[in-house]
Amino acid sequence: xxxxxxxPGPLSVxxxxxxxxxxxxxxxxxxxxxxxxxxxxxxxxxxxxxxxSGNKEDGRFTAQVDKSSKYISLxxxxxxxxxxxTYLCAPSEGSSNAGGTSYGKLTFGQGTILTVHP
Amino acid sequence: DTGVSQDPxxxxxxxxQNVTFRCDPISExxxxxxxxxxxxxxxxxxxxxxxxxxxxxxxxxxDRFSAERPKGSFSTLEIQRTEQGDSAMxxxxxxxxxxxxxxxxxxxxxxxxx
Numbered sequence: 535x536x537x538x539x540x541x542p543g544p545l546s547v548x549x550x551x552x553x554x555x556x557x558x559x560x561x562x563x564x565x566x567x568x569x570x571x572x573x574x575x576x577x578x579x580x581x582x583x584x585x586x587s588g589n590k591e592d593g594r595f596t597a598q599v600d601k602s603s604k605y606i607s608l609x610x611x612x613x614x615x616x617x618x619x620t621y622l623c624a625p626s627e628g629s630s631n632a633g634g635t636s637y638g639k640l641t642f643g644q645g646t647i648l649t650v651h652p
Numbered sequence: 653d654t655g656v657s658q659d660p661x662x663x664x665x666x667x668x669q670n671v672t673f674r675c676d677p678i679s680e681x682x683x684x685x686x687x688x689x690x691x692x693x694x695x696x697x698x699x700x701x702x703x704x705x706x707x708x709x710x711x712x713x714x715d716r717f718s719a720e721r722p723k724g725s726f727s728t729l730e731i732q733r734t735e736q737g738d739s740a741m742x743x744x745x746x747x748x749x750x751x752x753x754x755x756x757x758x759x760x761x762x763x764x765x766x
Contacts, residue, residue: 542692566753577656577743577757578695622694626753638683638753639708642694 537561540623540643549652553610557623557643560604564625567599568640569608572620581608581621585628613650620645656758658744664764665734672730673761677746684727685755686719687743688712695743701727734765 540557547553555569566585570578584590587601598607606623624640657676665671677684683702687695698717699709703724713719716734721727731738741762745755 538694540694568753570757575759575762577745577759579757580754583754624694628753638685638700638747638755639697640695640753640755642687642696644692645694 535560536644538623538625538641538643541646542644544647544649546649546651547613549613549615549650551613551650553613553617553648553650555608555610555621555623555646555648557606557625558604559606559625559641561625561627561641562601562604563627564641565628566626567597567606568624568626569595569597570622570624570642572622572645574619578622578624613648615650615652618649620647622646656744656746656756658742658758658761660761661759662762662764664766666766667736668733670730670732671734671763672728673742673744673763675727675729675744675758676725677727677744678748678756681746681748681756682724683747684721685745685747686727686729687745687757689741689743689760690739698729731763734763736765739763739765 538559568583569581572578582592584597590597594611596609622645623643659674685700686698689695701721716732719729741760743760745757747755
């Protein structure tokens with residue numbers, strides 16, 4: 535079993551729809567939960583991140599973490615064609631003591647391909 | 653600041669040849685990471701540097717792979733005796749300081765081994 539599982543989709547929605555993207559994970563030590571967006575033939579770019587459990591909102595995007603069930607979600611409201619991309623969840627154990635080996639190491643999900651059509 | 657720069661963007665080579673990729677991180681970032689991404693998969697961690705010190709290497713990084721970061725600035729990733737299974741996108745990322753591990757990725761170097 536992979537440490538981070540993400541439904542690869544693909545997911546196709548009409549413009550204006552609410553999109554829900556989800557990941558599950560197995561490592562209880564994960565503390566930071568990042569969401570990256572990747573356009574075709576580009577590197578991933580950070581959308582937003584949360585620390586520990588809870589919700590965080592940034593414009594049309596809401597990230598949600600439930601550590602008790604090890605479940606990560608990203609919601610996109612009023613989706614736009616420009617949101618069409620691959621979305622990657624990437625939890626991390628977070629910072630450790632100086633020189634700690636877990637520092638800055640992200641474990642990515644497989645990515646969900648999203649298409650928003652006009 | 654133009655972000656994380658990687659070169660070349662695409663390399664086509666024959667099996668058995670050596671290839672080298674270069675990464676120039678964001679200048680004030682002291683941490684540098686290499687990830688590998690194959691088609692339809694998320695990036696996988698390969699190695700990371702804090703300044704010039706290589707602090708962690710994944711078991712994915714076989715002895716044919718070597719990474720360096722002299723003087724804590726740019727980094728190179730060399731693959732010796734390439735195999736078809738090495739075909740992938742090699743992503744470099746950098747970050748600064750403590751906290752949320754906010755990595756900024758480059759556009760990647762795509763390797764095709766024939």
